[in-house]
Amino acid sequence: MSTAIADRAPASGPESIQTFTVTVIIRRFLPGIDLEPRWEDFDVEMLPTDRVLDALHKIKWEQDGSLTFRRSCAHGICGSDAMRINGRNRLACKTLIKDLDISKPIYIEAIKGLPLEKDLVVDMEPFFDSFREVQPFLIANSKPKEGKERVQSPEDRARFDDTTKCILCAACTSSCPIFWTDGQYFGPAAIVNAHRFIFDSRDESNVRLDILDDKEGVWRCRTTFNCTEACPRGIQVTQAIAEVKQAILRGKP
């Protein structure tokens, strides 16, 4: 027989830990079949260490192949699977079953404010449009020395560290009550990504301040903090927005 190490069950293997049944209620919408979204229940056997994404996979792979959701990395770094879990925006792959109250069903639905395409999938284009609109790239006219990096002190680098963590998952923007109203607001994610460049000492442009100093820009934020609570990367989103507001008032970063 094989001598490979994986022969033995891993520590968290099913033998050692009790499984239990969880009811998952998913807001389904199959285009062409459903006229309106509807709630559908599934019962799945789960381990406490499983994630909500595992539950969705189990349903898709064992019960209903038509269940549709996005996912890729499965550990919270690609930003594919933001969804509303028990009324809050979360990444399915970062939400452990044991952290939810499993005596009650788990409600899962698509994020709000973007056009629903199918089940848990929404059209992300409007979201990326506003990201692209803040000119999220380094703008610097001065040339660094040929073949050399631009110099930046560790303090200057730390200034915008928080907002470089963004994975563009849209959990924040689609949790914002202002974005829900008409979807015209740039939304926290775009502002976070503008912040990342506004406060980068290497960047020489004020254009983003100008873009966000507008009707649908930072002034629409009502500091509801939903974005900060939703961000799976722990970015202090509302803080970043506040800093951009101050920068606009000052006229410079």
Add this chain to the structure above:
Amino acid sequence: MSDKTAGTLAPHRSRTKVPEGTLYRGREGMWSWVLHRITGVAIFFFLLVHILDTALIRVSPEAYNAVISTYQNPVMGVGEVGLVGAIGFHALNGIRIVLIDFWQVGTKYHRLMFYTVLALWLVLMAGFVPRHLMNVFGEYWVG
């Protein structure tokens, strides 16, 4: 910038409606905003009426007193408690918002500040309500 992606902006994507889902379970930040909005609107409509009724002093003392005396009945008295409650919350929370916006660590302590707002609001109401109700209902109690 025109970097619209050719493929993904294709107009053939039908735009389906966003379904009605569960109520978003926001926390202190969201609920304080909801309250701030509701109280703001309530105060605004009160203010409209209040300006009009005060304008009656320009008409005649009789007219003004006639209208104002309706404020003095117990039902309106209770309404005034609501009004002051709304203004109190809106004002205290307004200060909280200003602190979030302008105080370096405001965003860090926003939750703490929300509970402070609630506490101060309770103190305010505790000071105002008995006193006010005594004034309003005073004649019944006395008489």
Add this chain to the structure above:
Amino acid sequence: MSLTIENPRAPRTRRSPGGVNWEKWGWVYMRVSGVILVVLIFGHLFVNLIVGEGVKAIDFAFVGGKYANPFWRIWDFAMLWLALIHGANGMRHLVNDYAANEKLRKLLLLALGGSTAVLLVLGSLVIFTFDPCPANSPADLLPSFCS
């Protein structure tokens, strides 16, 4: 909370360069006026509802008495403008947020602006043209200093 966004991020109109930046100054105004209003409104409420017999004491004579003093005229005048513009700007946010239909939105904004302007003028007139001792009025309704 079921809101349909037909077309999030449809191409938006940008502020014309050089024009007044209403959004920014509106935002600043909300905060500045708010802080001042705390003093004005709480002072107002305190004097009218708490001091003395509270709300029961309010009548023509009471108001007339206050307005005889220019201090209170200026107080109320400031309060009128700050609060009404603050409130109207706040209502403008709400209309912009929730009125999805462009025509309806325009209509509501017009109504809001119109009523605010009318009330500002009316209120200001009342405060500054007010006569605490109108002729032909029964003396017992007037402030004591009229006689």
Add this chain to the structure above:
Amino acid sequence: MPTESDSTVVDGVHYHQFDVVIVGAGGAGMRAAIEAGPKVKTAVISKLYPTRSHTGAAQGGMAAALANVEEDSWEWHTFDTVKGGDYLVDQDAAEILAKEAIEAVIDLENMGLPFNRTPDGKIDQRRFGGHTAEHGKSPVRRACYAADRTGHMILQTLYQNCVKFGINFFNEYYVLDLVMTPVTASDGTTSDKPSGVVAYDLATGEIHVFQAKAVIFATGGFGKIYKTTSNAHTLTGDGVGIIWRKGLPLEDMEFFQFHPTGLAGLGILLSEAARGEGAILRNSEGERFMERYAPTIKDLAPRDIVARCMATEIREGRGGGPNKDYVYLDITHLDPAVIDAKLPDITEFARTYLGVEPYTEPVPVLPTAHYAMGGIPTNVNAEVLSDNTTVVPGLYAAGECACVSVHGSNRLGTNSLLDINVFGKRAGNNAAAYALTVDMPPLPPNAADWVINLVESARASNGTERLSAIRKELQDSMDRNAQVFRTDETLNEVTRVIENLRERYKNIGVQDKGKRFNTDLLEAIELGFLLDLAEVVVYSALSRKESRGGHFREDYPTRDDANYLVHTMAYLTGDAHSADAGDHIRLDTKPVVITNYQPMERKY
């Protein structure tokens, strides 16, 4: 700028024309796009939104001998790469990699990448496994990094620059076929030239043909042939599979890297950067066991060695936990402030997924399938080869899907982020230059037919087999039989399993019959690629009766340079659907390019 109006629709199939089409929007694809985009009409087609690509998962760093913090040279870097790859590296390519590394890092910095900085404001560097000074004397700080999300920052920076240049993206389009047109040259010989790709639009279920002068494949790895893997669910090796099905060869497929420190039971990666910052591997007795195996560089030995040592410790009964089946990664002696500044993400993974607090407890880890050293053979210009030397004109590959053979039999940590940048850039440049010199190749008639047929037969399939069950059996068996340790016996076992699964695959059922966002259908197609590639991996592994780098044969535990200092080239021939792998896979060899470094015993 091209828009949707450039495309035409014939019989429900959309046709587009571009000079260069890049398949894959990971690091390699977007690096290529940044070169090609401003020069010629370029499209990037990706099955994921660009920022979802798995380059974003890379944590540790990107190697370049900048010598910002201590003395270093690209020549030492070349040597380390060659030695790390157990001398199966093509040394001319490794030299290019190490030399152009410096420019690649500077390019990224100038594009805006926020590297961590030294006190005097230069790009900071950290230690990484197998990177040494003076040909193995001592570990050297060569890896440029941005906290422990270097890959994330690379992916974001490249996407940001694509936005800046207005690159055309076709997101959530699955490329399923490469179109080849037979062209008769002036001397009368006929050869197949690439003329585009065929893609399936996930949103609508429609088929799009992208006609192009040059095609670049940058579709990443295929770790999903294994169960325990650091790779994303979407890394199913579609690009490599497409090339394979076209009859083009695949190189060195038996070499798969198992990263020592995956979270036990899950496979989520804890970067080698942890060990670069001083983390220590311990067995259940608390012993720092790497001291015994690699006295000089200890925990920073190359991955194949560390993974094997860990497995040995576990086998000899010194594993931790109730089943004694993992070892520990210990960072408790590091200052929490350092951990927070340099390793924030991976400590959070341990907390979230295992409930372990890395400040105070050692983290259970196990080797996890991580990186495919093999793939589509290319030369140093990123041109795809149809045999040992012949270039397929207009076809390029870069990144993990390609095998320039800079990694040989074992890739050094931080050399892959380097690979995607150096060879991604070369691919983009060369494809653009090529596209400027040729006319648009004609499409063959019915270019989309094969894909339409593939998709429609998958959609129509009503068999009884669940694809998830087949996939699971494949992955389980690969983990059991073709992982860190391999023998004839285990490889034969998994061969039989794959044969059986390929049979069962013909009888799968796809439940979702819809057109829009039909991920069920695509998972079925992806499984097809996984089965094909697993078969090639195992078949190649069986043929290599020696141990080298990531390929360790217990029945042939030593390196055998006399017989096996060659690359393995696998070709699909005959009936692709025949049961026996031997009936449709032909193996050949390709010499290794050796310039400066003669093979030596590999000791650390």
